[in-house]
Amino acid sequence: MLTKIAVQTIKTKWKNLLILFAGLVISTAIFYMFSTVANNKAFLTANTSIKSIIVVFVIGEILLGLITFIYLNFANRFLVQLRQREYGLLMMFGANKLSISRLLFMETFFLGLISLVMGSFLGAGLTIVAGNVLQKQLDLTLPHWQIFNSTGFIITICYFIIVFSLNGFLNQLYINRTDINKLLQANQSAEKTPKTGVANFITGIIGIVLLILSFVVMAQLVAKGIFILIALVLAIVLNISGTYLFIRSSLTLVLNVLKGSSLSATGLRRFTLGQLSFRLRAFERILTIVTLLFALALGALTVGRGYELSTPTLAEQSSPFTININQPSKQDDQLISQLQGVTYTKTYQYKQLTNEIVWDAAQFDREPLPYYKSSTSDNSSFTASVPKIQFGNANQISKPNPSDFLIRKTLTDLATATNPNHISIGNTVDTHKFAISKAPVKRVTIVHVKNMTSQPNAQILKKLAATQTKRFPTLATLGVSGAYGFLEISKGVFGGLEFMGFFLAIAFLVMLASTLMFKVLSNVDIDRRRYQILTMIGATPAQRIFANALEIAIIFIVPLTIGIIDVVYGLPMFKALMVNPYIGLTSSLLIIVSFYTLYYVLTVIIYQQMLKKGNK
Template structure:
């Protein structure tokens, strides 16, 4: 019998194991092909405004997807090889050498790759249309996506899995050479010893996790993060990782030990499921730690990207509140731009010409304008009346009422916006023809003019604006330098990229002239955040598959190893109902703690370092809980599937 014939025979004989492996490979092909095909889809590329950025982003994300697929497939192959150690031992006994067995595994991998490539590319091509439509919907583009099977994407996917076949062969060869022949025959007969647990180490696990959660919940404004940021970061990292490891290594064992000391320990089936778990702690510690941390990373990634996406729509409007705004130029140039805007097809909702005084800051700009390096070095003093005139068109709720020396700084993007009590209002001095002192009554997280923008570089710098009372403005106006600004509100401003390029080209003929357009940033931010959310969704999908493989294969291995014990229990009179109850309780102890810890890790970080930074946006907490709810549901499905598979395996003859 040739190696090829032996390979085909193996596939037929071990169909159940191969079906698990085949499913892993097909899932990898679908994800790889579906993702890369988007980069070569003509309909998608035609709809995008920033094609180069999209291709770069997809390229980077494809690399990350590829790395996840390698981990996913190699883990599945590792399990597959361990399950077949006895079979390989027989081949070695019959005279085959390691190279021949490795070649046989390579043939098997090629057969599996061919099947998975054909099936995966077919399904992936169908799904690419669906996912392409989803991507366009995320970007708010009304574009029809056609079904396509791009040759570059097919070639890339085939290349990836040929490379994987080579890597798998190397992995198989290394695994075969690392073990002795006797080990191959007795691979399934090794029994793990229960871990020696200590109540002190169990307490340390709880203290480490408590310390990490306490530091995180103290918030970034606390003294720990303001004065000891590096130490706090190290403490949180150590607390989460070491605390999680010790939780499963010591606290779980201590808890099982405490259960075994109860008077009712021998009642019901408690002894059956706890005794098995005590022997599995040593082998499960790293897996459960990995699952907890990986679960937290998945939820954190997806939550962050979803929040980032939802925030972008409103954040762009906060950063660039004017559809088109530019510094007033010569009358002929202003008229030329006005004609261009009105003939562009974008209806003009309003057009205002507004004046501001140019002043130099005498006081330190830091307290008035957070991160002053993002602002112009000069100030623009805007009268209350002028400011309120624009607010009538934009948002009347933002109107101000100022008296005398009162002033409001417009520090859009500030994390510490606040109103000051009468006895705590900081003084802020400015210089026009002479020095003038104002009392800041509020630092407002709002923009009057917004960032200056560029169709290529997006946001450049933002004007430092101080709103002052009308009487203060009148007293300074006569002897001060002034600038005027043309502010337009237009319909469908998000799709005015071409108009913005034309207006920007005219304005920049005057060096240093201010220009700002909502469209310059909107398409880049929305396309970028949509792509990141889309990519993170794919990464989360394959990460969940990887996580499922870790859980599923581990339980499959343990169920296979415990068939003899369950056969003995059945002979002793334990019925199916009790067996199912034992399996459910045993697996619940494996599934529930990693889920709870993963949710806690991710929620604390999301709540205190993401949600607290975007408090002005509604519905974000519900979104995060929705993501965690979906993850919980998927996890429940994993649990139900594992209990069913576990029960079927232990009912087979050992």
């Protein structure tokens, strides 16, 4: 009987449960998507050079599990608040607490199971879309990518069954401990107003200190070579604690200052500030979680964008020419002519002898060889800039000048390219020896383009490299010489990290949206009466909409501000792994803030629609 009532309740109240159900499905999907990657050890080890990446993902999965548990706890409380007055009425008509608690457990568990099934399918779909689209957009081919992982699937099922069961038991405990009068007066009791004073001020100071300590840990522990996982765990604990304490105290102080200022005297601002003051306690934990999610999303995208933007720079630093074509065919020459933004194209003749390659010195005088001039700085470390290309003649190439030793490196790269078997071989730059040699004359063409990742250059260079690899199979392992060859090798080294950054950003961004939107929208039933009172005392629809939009905006701004600060001071953690950890911050911030603003606008629109429906 109770089972039928629970099923019928879900059927009849599906509109009221729609927000809750959508949040449950999304949280399940994100957990499944993350768990599939975190438990795919072959994919993680094959696509990154970081040995501890598996442990990092395990910690990430645990962190996501904690965030999901807190989110589901909020969802669970929403379900109880939605029905508690009905449960009180049932008790008045003779139903005992044991039956009511069992009914609530069944409703929670059934809703959870449905969302678990749908969320798993949605998670698999998101994994397919995220994986395929990202690999296509980033021009990556990542081995061992899976849309289904048995271990990840089992972990997802077990975790959510345990969580839904635990929530069901907590609901039973709540009903058993709650008096019937309190159930009947649900949503009519006033919320506690946060207290101010010395203790509140001290709490804020402690929060700021913990936040600063988390930033110090992020920067200093990695800089001193201490194991990065220790820094990661410690920084997360300090940051979450500091953020919670800071939000708990600072918002109360700020709102009290605003209420006492002249700004609150116009329009409905005093009402808006009062609304926020009454609901601060309910939003403290959720704002802390959303702040963490925002920082994780922005940080992950910044790191992914950093690798995406810095890899071409690293490739450009590796060679003064983009690609070399050994023994170019007519088809190769046609492809080269289609390249855009060509800085130079040079073709050199050579003769390959048994132990050396002979170059015509006179040709280097006519067509100077490009090279990067060495600097006095440490050449073992990369910088964020590309050296200026120099051009050397035959005399410079032959002269053993230590300051220009990199010109010999360019010649060595050409020799390697013209020697398909990659046997150790010398270089000779001599016009006479070139002329008297009876070996057949061969050609090598080198090209430099301003942007090798733009279209159509990327596709043309890919075709040229494929042609060389087909004609000289040994290049399939060692790669073609030049910046483009280095770029392809770098994608194999950093491509996995680049992909993971974008993938995690999507996961955290969706989780962030569902968490904050759900929490805000779950207050509609309580707020509806307050806005009805505003209408009764003469507030216009435009004033009500503005007041509501301002209230939600303040709630959204808090995670935005603290999250950005977290990322700005947390990015130094990646100095050991990246050329410039801040290179992708600006573009990533624009992307994340754009989506975050979109979430805000959607939340306001949906909120207003729900208020209107309730007034009809």
